[in-house]
Amino acid sequence: MKIIYILWLRQLKRYLRSKSRVFGSLAQPIFFLLALGAGFGPVFSRAGAGDYIEFLVPGIISMTIIFTSMFSGMEIIWDKQFGFLKETLVAPVSRFNIMIGRTLGGATIATFQGTVVLFLSLIAGFHPMAWGLVPIAILVMFLSSLLFTALGTAIASRLDDMQGFQMIMNFLVMPIYFLSGAIFPLDRASVLGKIASLDPLSYTVDALRHLLTSVHFFSLSRDISILAVLTILFLALGSYFFSKVQI
Amino acid sequence: MPNTQNSGIGPWVNNMPIIEVKNLTKKFGDLTAVGNISFSVPEGKIFGFLGPNGAGKSTTIKMLTTLLTPTEGTLVLNGHNVADDPREARRSFGIVFQDPSLDEELTAYENMEIHGVLYHMKKNIRRERIAQLLDFVELWDRKDSKVKEFSGGMKRRLEIARGLLHHPKVLFLDEPTLGLDPQTRNHMWEYLRKLNETENITIFFTTHYMEEAERIADGIAVIDHGQIIASGAVEELKQQTSTNSLEEAFLKLTGRNIRDEDVSKADAMRMHHRAWRRNK
Numbered sequence: 001m002k003i004i005y006i007l008w009l010r011q012l013k014r015y016l017r018s019k020s021r022v023f024g025s026l027a028q029p030i031f032f033l034l035a036l037g038a039g040f041g042p043v044f045s046r047a048g049a050g051d052y053i054e055f056l057v058p059g060i061i062s063m064t065i066i067f068t069s070m071f072s073g074m075e076i077i078w079d080k081q082f083g084f085l086k087e088t089l090v091a092p093v094s095r096f097n098i099m100i101g102r103t104l105g106g107a108t109i110a111t112f113q114g115t116v117v118l119f120l121s122l123i124a125g126f127h128p129m130a131w132g133l134v135p136i137a138i139l140v141m142f143l144s145s146l147l148f149t150a151l152g153t154a155i156a157s158r159l160d161d162m163q164g165f166q167m168i169m170n171f172l173v174m175p176i177y178f179l180s181g182a183i184f185p186l187d188r189a190s191v192l193g194k195i196a197s198l199d200p201l202s203y204t205v206d207a208l209r210h211l212l213t214s215v216h217f218f219s220l221s222r223d224i225s226i227l228a229v230l231t232i233l234f235l236a237l238g239s240y241f242f243s244k245v246q247i
Numbered sequence: 248m249p250n251t252q253n254s255g256i257g258p259w260v261n262n263m264p265i266i267e268v269k270n271l272t273k274k275f276g277d278l279t280a281v282g283n284i285s286f287s288v289p290e291g292k293i294f295g296f297l298g299p300n301g302a303g304k305s306t307t308i309k310m311l312t313t314l315l316t317p318t319e320g321t322l323v324l325n326g327h328n329v330a331d332d333p334r335e336a337r338r339s340f341g342i343v344f345q346d347p348s349l350d351e352e353l354t355a356y357e358n359m360e361i362h363g364v365l366y367h368m369k370k371n372i373r374r375e376r377i378a379q380l381l382d383f384v385e386l387w388d389r390k391d392s393k394v395k396e397f398s399g400g401m402k403r404r405l406e407i408a409r410g411l412l413h414h415p416k417v418l419f420l421d422e423p424t425l426g427l428d429p430q431t432r433n434h435m436w437e438y439l440r441k442l443n444e445t446e447n448i449t450i451f452f453t454t455h456y457m458e459e460a461e462r463i464a465d466g467i468a469v470i471d472h473g474q475i476i477a478s479g480a481v482e483e484l485k486q487q488t489s490t491n492s493l494e495e496a497f498l499k500l501t502g503r504n505i506r507d508e509d510v511s512k513a514d515a516m517r518m519h520h521r522a523w524r525r526n527k
Binding site for chain 2: 018
C-alpha cells in the first residue's frame, strides 16, 4: 500500500509543480470550448439540435480525460529516458504495485483536470441538469481516466522513444476522440455510428452527457459496465506489458 | 591473448565471496554479449570491472542487478540466488547507474524518501538515515532543492547517498566518475573508500579511468568480447603482462583498436537529450 501511495504522490507532485503542464493542459479544452462553441453553436441550433454548449461540454471533458490520461500513462517513456524507472525496477517491490501506483496517480490528475474543465464551462454558460449527479459524473471521469491511463501504460511499456509517442497520439488518440461523438452528434445507425460503438470513449461521452444533460443513447448501466470491463482488461494488459519491460 | 579465467581467485581473496557469478551467459538473438563468465568478489573489497566499450560490462551489471535475465548461468548475491529470490537479492545491493536515475522535479530529500519507502524502511529509521547520508555527501543544506538545480557532481553524490540508504551489502557503481572534474572524482573516491572501511560495504565499479582503478581497487577483472580475459590484484595483472601501469596492462590485454558501442534506442535518446542540455 505504501509503495502505491508514494508513487501516486510522486505523480501528483510532479504535476502540481509543473505550472506549464497544469495551465497548458487546461488551455486546450478551453480553446476548443470557445472556438467550437462560438463557431458551430449557431449552426447547431439552426439545425434544430438544441444548445451546442450543452452538447459540447461533456465532449470537451472527455477530451481532457483522454489526452491527460494517455499522456500520464505514457510518462513511462520519460522515466525510461531520465532513468527514474530503473530506480523503481531494481527496488524490492513488485512491478504490479509500481504500475498500479503510477496508474492511480495519472488517473487522479486526469479526473482533477476533467473536474476543473466542468467548473470552467459554467462560465461559458453550461448548466448541469442536476447538481446531485455531478459526483457520479466525476466517478465516471475517474473510471475513464483509469482506463486510458492503463492503456497509455500498456502502450508505453512497449515503446522506447518519443517518436512512438507522437505516432500513438496522432493515430490512436485522435481517431478515438473524433469517433466518440464528443464534438458532433453521431447517427448511430450509420457505419460511422457502428464503428463508434467500438470506441471506449463513446461510453464516457454518453455517460457524461446522460448525467450532466440527460441526453443519451445507451443506458447508464451499459456505459458504466463497458467502461469497467475495459478498465480491468487494460489494467491487466498494462501490468503484463509493464512486467516485461527491460531496460 | 593470455587466458587467465581463474574465477578471480588470487592472493587478494581472503574473505567469503559476496558476489558469485558462475557460467554466466547473455545472448541477444545471435549476439553473445556475455559468454560463459565466472568470477567472485569477496566481502568488504573494492572490485573494479574493466573493459572497453561494448565488452559486456553493462550487460553483466544489469544481470547482477536483476534488470536483465541471464540466458544461462547462476548469480548469487549475499547468499541469495538472483533468479530464485530476486527480492532478497535486491535488498542486498545499492546501485549508482551510469546515467542519473533521480526524479529531477523532486527535491533531494523527496528522492531519498521515495527510495526509503520502496525499500520498506520504517519512518523513524528512514529519516535518521537520510539525514546521516545527506550530511555525509555534504548535501544536507540543499535537501529541499529540486534535483534539476544540482550540478553533475551533486547529482552523483545524491545517487550514492540514495544507493546506501537501505544499508546494502554491495554497492554497484557503473562509471561513477564519468564526466566529473578531477576534484569531484577525488572526493567521490574518498567517500567510497571511507564507506568501504566504516560500513564494510563491498564496492563493485566499472570505469574507463585506469589510474583510478589502479589506486582504489583491491581486485580487478578485465572483460572483453564477453569473456573475462584477466583477473586478480592490480600487481598480478601488471606482472602477468610485464607492464608498469594498469593502463598499459589494460591496453596490452584488450588491444589498441577503438571500439564503437552499439546503442539502443533508449540510449540514443538519452544521449541526444544530454547533448541538448549541454547546448542550452
